[in-house]
Amino acid sequence: MDGTLSAMLRRRKPKVLSVDRNDLIFGIIRIVPFNVNYVSRKFKQAVKTTGLSDKLHTHSIRHSFASVLLQRGVSIKTGQELLGHGSLTTTMIYTHSTNQEKVNAVKTLEGQ
Numbered sequence: 001m002d003g004t005l006s007a008m009l010r011r012r013k014p015k016v017l018s019v020d021r022n023d024l025i026f027g028i029i030r031i032v033p034f035n036v037n038y039v040s041r042k043f044k045q046a047v048k049t050t051g052l053s054d055k056l057h058t059h060s061i062r063h064s065f066a067s068v069l070l071q072r073g074v075s076i077k078t079g080q081e082l083l084g085h086g087s088l089t090t091t092m093i094y095t096h097s098t099n100q101e102k103v104n105a106v107k108t109l110e111g112q
Contacts, residue, residue: 066094071101 043058062083069079080091 063094066091070095 040058043056044054047054047056066079066083069082070076074082076088076091076095079095080088083091083094085091
């Protein structure tokens with residue numbers, strides 16, 4: 001785990017443990033490892049409760065993260081590293097450009 005993230009989580013741990021149980025999204029007060037199915041179920045419950053599309057999954061967050069990185073000008077290579085992919089081809093699966101980004105790209109070329 002990245003040293004910065006690890007330090008951030010260590011600083012956060014006492015706060016999480018002192019929070020009212022009803023304020024937690026995925027947490028339980030006991031210190032136990034999270035089961036992937038537990039997090040997925042809790043995420044789906046939150047999606048349903050908020051009325052969002054039932055097509056949303058925890059993996060949707062990964063797609064969004066990759067797309068936002070590119071929209072904010074982060075290089076595809078950096079995105080690859082952040083996502084932990086061995087190849088750029090895999091990273092490209094997670095990236096999505098909007099129609100407006102395509103229009104802006106053409107306008108940039110026209111301005112030269």
